Amino acid sequence: xxxxxxxxxxxxxxxxxxxxxxxxxxxxxxxxxxxxxxxxxxxxxxxxxxxxxxxxxxxxxxxxxxxxxxxxxxxxxxxxxxxxxxxxxxxxxxxxxxxxxxxxxxxxxxxxxxxxxxxxxxxxxxxxxxxxxxxxxxxxxxxxxxxxxxxxxxxxxxxxxxxxxxxxxxxxxxxxxxxxxxxxxxxxxxxxxxxxxxxxxxxxxxxxxxxxxxxxxxxxxxxxxxxxxxxxxxxxxxxxxxxxxxxxxxxxxxxxxxxxxxxxx
Amino acid sequence: xxxxxxxxxxxxxxxxxxxxxxxxxxxxxxxxxxxxxxxxxxxxxxxxxxxxxxxxxxxxxxxxxxxxxxxxxxxxxxxxxxxxxxxxxxxxxxxxxxxxxxxxxxxxxxxxxxxxxxxxxxxxxxxxxxxxxxxxxxxxxxxxxxxxxxxxxxxxxxxxxxxxxxxxxxxxxxxxxxxxxxxxxxxxxxxxxxxxxxxxxxxxxxxxxxxxxxxxxxxxxxxxxxxxxxxxxxxxxxxxxxxxxxxxxxxxxxxxxxxxxxxxxxx
Numbered sequence: 001x002x003x004x005x006x007x008x009x010x011x012x013x014x015x016x017x018x019x020x021x022x023x024x025x026x027x028x029x030x031x032x033x034x035x036x037x038x039x040x041x042x043x044x045x046x047x048x049x050x051x052x053x054x055x056x057x058x059x060x061x062x063x064x065x066x067x068x069x070x071x072x073x074x075x076x077x078x079x080x081x082x083x084x085x086x087x088x089x090x091x092x093x094x095x096x097x098x099x100x101x102x103x104x105x106x107x108x109x110x111x112x113x114x115x116x117x118x119x120x121x122x123x124x125x126x127x128x129x130x131x132x133x134x135x136x137x138x139x140x141x142x143x144x145x146x147x148x149x150x151x152x153x154x155x156x157x158x159x160x161x162x163x164x165x166x167x168x169x170x171x172x173x174x175x176x177x178x179x180x181x182x183x184x185x186x187x188x189x190x191x192x193x194x195x196x197x198x199x200x201x202x203x204x205x206x207x208x209x210x211x212x213x214x215x216x217x218x219x220x221x222x223x224x225x226x227x228x229x230x231x232x233x234x235x236x237x238x239x240x241x242x243x244x245x246x247x248x249x250x251x252x253x254x255x256x257x258x259x260x261x262x263x264x265x
Numbered sequence: 266x267x268x269x270x271x272x273x274x275x276x277x278x279x280x281x282x283x284x285x286x287x288x289x290x291x292x293x294x295x296x297x298x299x300x301x302x303x304x305x306x307x308x309x310x311x312x313x314x315x316x317x318x319x320x321x322x323x324x325x326x327x328x329x330x331x332x333x334x335x336x337x338x339x340x341x342x343x344x345x346x347x348x349x350x351x352x353x354x355x356x357x358x359x360x361x362x363x364x365x366x367x368x369x370x371x372x373x374x375x376x377x378x379x380x381x382x383x384x385x386x387x388x389x390x391x392x393x394x395x396x397x398x399x400x401x402x403x404x405x406x407x408x409x410x411x412x413x414x415x416x417x418x419x420x421x422x423x424x425x426x427x428x429x430x431x432x433x434x435x436x437x438x439x440x441x442x443x444x445x446x447x448x449x450x451x452x453x454x455x456x457x458x459x460x461x462x463x464x465x466x467x468x469x470x471x472x473x474x475x476x477x478x479x480x481x482x483x484x485x486x487x488x489x490x491x492x493x494x495x496x497x498x499x500x501x502x503x504x505x506x507x508x509x510x511x512x513x514x515x516x517x518x519x520x521x522x523x524x525x526x527x528x529x530x531x532x
Contacts, residue, residue, distance in 0.1 A: 008272025
């Protein structure tokens with residue numbers, strides 16, 4: 001087996017001039033990121049700002065039209081296979097198989113990343129227990145509630161013990177209790193050294209979790225810093241207020257065409 | 266090379282054996298669904314049997330002289346037609362995975378890019394083996410008699426499965442290009458239906474107009490049906506079998522890379 005460790009970098013995620021166009025729309029327009037390992041970084045922005053597209057590029061699902069990005073020093077385009085061994089991905093589009101049971105879904109992923117049948121089952125049961133799904137493990141996922149689905153999605157992205165976790169709007173549509181639980185999970189993961197990049201439309205969520213926040217509008221980073229700094233700088237308490245102060249327009253007018261692009265996939 | 270790096274050991278590419286294991290794991294995922302929903306077995310059993318009954322008892326007398334004589338002719342044709350139509354399910358199944366986001370989950374994993382596609386094809390070919398066995402059984406009850414040997418009958422099934430496996434890559438490629446499962450269904454149907462009917466699968470091509478005969482003679486469905494028929498009830502075997510396998514090799518060579526490329530580029 002070919003093994004390379006030489007590229008390993010302390011920075012978990014870097015991006016330089018990352019750009020992605022869909023037809024005439026520029027969904028991501030020259031984004032720069034520098035995310036230290038073991039931290040939570042929040043991408044904050046309204047629908048269609050380019051958050052999901054950014055994550056899809058970093059998670060090797062689509063290629064950038066321009067610019068460069070790395071995960072722990074591995075190029076997401078040229079060294080996608082190495083990057084995929086380091087990342088986990090959870091989002092509304094990275095789903096599990098609804099007709100399989102929760103256990104089968106997790107075992108399948110374990111088998112795919114090369115664990116033995118015994119180890120894959122052990123890891124799956126461990127994750128089901130951790131996410132309060134032990135009892136539901138033998139039921140088809142289509143019978144799960146929204147919250148259970150989301151917990152299984154997250155469990156699925158943790159099977160391979162990723163160093164970098166992408167969470168695309170992880171709490172959208174969750175009730176407050178499930179949201180608080182997910183936040184706790186994210187904190188536990190960071191405590192164990194995992195880097196988390198999460199996108200959210202809620203300033204409160206970014207506030208709760210992220211040490212650094214980048215506010216995105218129309219594919220560009222328009223402000224970056226700690227949430228305290230952003231609030232102080234803009235005098236806003238919600239994304240709407242921060243956004244209005246930064247852009248002069250509300251969150252709803254942002255790149256409608258881009259929104260369609262992201263929704264259509 | 267420096268040993269100070271704190272990073273984990275990462276492989277640079279998927280080893281061939283790993284790719285095979287990944288394909289098998291994903292094929293299991295498609296087949297295990299039958300365990301959860303045994304009615305799926307009925308789904309892909311009813312249609313072939315219905316086609317066989319309708320063709321033999323409705324058209325048999327008019328087309329083949331008698332239902333029994335026609336049964337001897339048409340069983341191989343129905344087997345081929347049914348197998349090729351299954352590739353439509355393969356393509357719509359993959360398109361559904363793209364639609365629902367399961368493919369995104371897979372594509373973010375360090376697995377071979379062709380594994381999700383090959384796995385679905387493999388699983389559907391396995392289902393096809395069941396359908397062929399069923400058609401043999403129902404055909405036998407209806408009075409079909411293989412004039413050759415058990416070995417030849419098995420070879421006929423094997424030939425159809427191998428060619429279906431190759432042919433499926435065309436539909437999978439189409440599935441990767443089309444926006445959603447509905448479009449795959451429509452486009453695939455419009456392609457498969459004429460292709461199977463302008464062949465020698467159901468009738469001798471000699472009564473077709475000249476231009477159609479010319480097309481029909483080169484139609485891979487004709488060759489595959491003739492090859493399977495030769496192995497089952499006698500007739501030319503070598504030429505249609507070899508030509509079918511050449512077609513199969515060509516389909517895999519051209520369309521498997523195209524399908525994988527389209528899968529990788531799928532946003």
